[in-house]
Amino acid sequence: MAELRKFRAALVQLRASRSVVANVDQAARLIREAKAAGADYVQTPEQTSLMELDRKSLFANIVEEDHDPALAALQELARELKIFLHIGSLAVKVSPEKAANRAFMVGPDGEIIARYDKIHLFDVDLPGKESYRESNTFRPGETAIVVGLPWGGLGLTVCYDVRFPQLYRALAEAGAHFLTVPAAFTRQTGEAHWHVLLRARAIENGAFVLAAAQGGKHENGRETFGHSMVIDPWGRVIAEAGIEPGVTIAEIDPALVVQARSRIPSLEHGRRFEVVAPATEGARLHVVGRA
Numbered sequence: 001m002a003e004l005r006k007f008r009a010a011l012v013q014l015r016a017s018r019s020v021v022a023n024v025d026q027a028a029r030l031i032r033e034a035k036a037a038g039a040d041y042v043q044t045p046e047q048t049s050l051m052e053l054d055r056k057s058l059f060a061n062i063v064e065e066d067h068d069p070a071l072a073a074l075q076e077l078a079r080e081l082k083i084f085l086h087i088g089s090l091a092v093k094v095s096p097e098k099a100a101n102r103a104f105m106v107g108p109d110g111e112i113i114a115r116y117d118k119i120h121l122f123d124v125d126l127p128g129k130e131s132y133r134e135s136n137t138f139r140p141g142e143t144a145i146v147v148g149l150p151w152g153g154l155g156l157t158v159c160y161d162v163r164f165p166q167l168y169r170a171l172a173e174a175g176a177h178f179l180t181v182p183a184a185f186t187r188q189t190g191e192a193h194w195h196v197l198l199r200a201r202a203i204e205n206g207a208f209v210l211a212a213a214q215g216g217k218h219e220n221g222r223e224t225f226g227h228s229m230v231i232d233p234w235g236r237v238i239a240e241a242g243i244e245p246g247v248t249i250a251e252i253d254p255a256l257v258v259q260a261r262s263r264i265p266s267l268e269h270g271r272r273f274e275v276v277a278p279a280t281e282g283a284r285l286h287v288v289g290r291a
Contacts, residue, residue, distance in 0.1 A: 007151050010034030010042045011212035011228040011248040013241045016051035016184075017219040020061060023049050024070045026245065028077055034247045035081045041149070041252075043086040043212040045228070046101070046118075046159045046184040048074075050091060051218045055137050058091060062099055065092045071104065079110030084149060088182025088212055089118065089158050091138075098139040103156050103182065105147050116156035117141025120164050126188055134160075144170055152177035152254050155207075159183035162197045165204060172205035172267055177257045181211040190225025195237070203235040206260035206267065208252055215243045233260035 012030045016023045027044055034042045049070035052058040065071060070090060078085035087104040094100045101118040119141045121134035144167060145156045155171030155178065162168075162181050171179060179201055185194050190213075202209040208231065215226020226243040230250040239250035261267060 005151055006251060006253045007040040008038045009210055009230060009250050009252050010037065010039035011210060011230065011239075011241070011250075012042060012044045013213055013215050013226060013228040013245050013248065014045055014048065015216040015218060015224075015245050016045075016047055016049070016214055018050065018052055018057070018061075020049050020070055023051075024073050028073070030245065030247050031074075031077060031083075031085065032081070034249070035083055037247065037249050039083060039249065041084045041086065043088060043180060043182055043210055044074075045088045045182045045212040045214045047214065048088055048090060051184070051214065051220055051222065052091075053132075053220050053222060058099070058137060059093070062091045062093050064094070065102070068092055074104075075106050075110045075112070078106040078108065082108040084108060086154075086156075086180065086182070088180075094139055099137055100141070101134070101138045101158060103158055103180075105154070105156065114145050114147045114156065116145040116158070117143075118158040118161060119144070119167065120160045122160040126186065128188070130186065130188060132186075144174070146171055146174045146176045148175075149178075151252070152257070154178045154180060157181055159185060162201060165201065168201045168205055168207075169267075169270070172207055173270075176205075176207060177254055178208045178210060178252070179205065181209060182213075183211055184214040184222075185225045187223040187225045190227065194225055194227060195229075198229060198231055199235045199237070202231040202233060204266070206233045206257060206264060208233055208257065210250075212248075213241070215241070215245065233257050 103116040105114040153175040155176030214224040228241040230239040
């Protein structure tokens with residue numbers, strides 16, 4: 001770890017609408033509030049600039065990264081406030097038929113330090129006829145990212161990724177001390193799984209988890225769970241929001257990562273192993289575990 005210096009993290013909780021301008025204005029106001037509270041690092045949720053389920057309407061309102069006014073405005077804000085601004089994700093056009101659900105880490109100079117395209121896409125049918133097909137619109141990412149910040153390594157993920165623990169273990173083994181999960185979790189799945197999934201990712205990897213969320217009933221009819229939260233490396237929730245838009249602040253002490261990993265050094269104990277499936281038609285042999 002580069003330094004054991006503490007820092008202040010802020011999670012911006014939004015209730016994004018179908019208006020990019022209104023969403024960026026709301027995000028900017030809350031980012032300024034976070035800075036005024038002393039935040040060094042600010043995270044916004046998934047789909048920061050636009051909450052839109054209709055594919056045609058989405059593509060009518062998004063552009064390529066180089067021409068994205070929301071991204072440009074948020075870069076300028078990071079430069080003005082001199083903060084590390086983690087844009088949880090924006091929908092950016094990558095082809096005439098597909099977008100990327102892309103997270104951005106922006107430095108205090110306003111330059112983009114890293115990009116991450118959401119790897120795991122939410123293709124799910126929930127009870128009550130609630131159905132999502134992100135793969136119809138988005139192209140999945142293929143690369144996991146750890147960003148080097150002044151306080152240690154920060155692993156980038158987005159929302160549904162949280163259900164794939166192997167991604168978080170890979171990020172931790174690659175040097176992540178802080179794991180991020182900006183999200184737009186549905187109310188239904190959030191009530192059942194949000195807390196336990198985030199706490200599990202923290203405990204398994206001896207890492208902080210920082211998760212900014214969308215919350216409430218959106219203009220497009222979708223309902224998201226909210227409850228942005230920060231979890232320490234021992235699995236304790238140290239800060240949590242409710243449903244309403246706002247800012248959640250937490251003091252982050254990287255020394256707690258060292259402490260948790262020395263108590264339970266599971267990152268050092270991973271081993272390669274084989275899984276032998278039953279001898280049935282279509283069964284396959286998988287080799288998994290640490291390299």
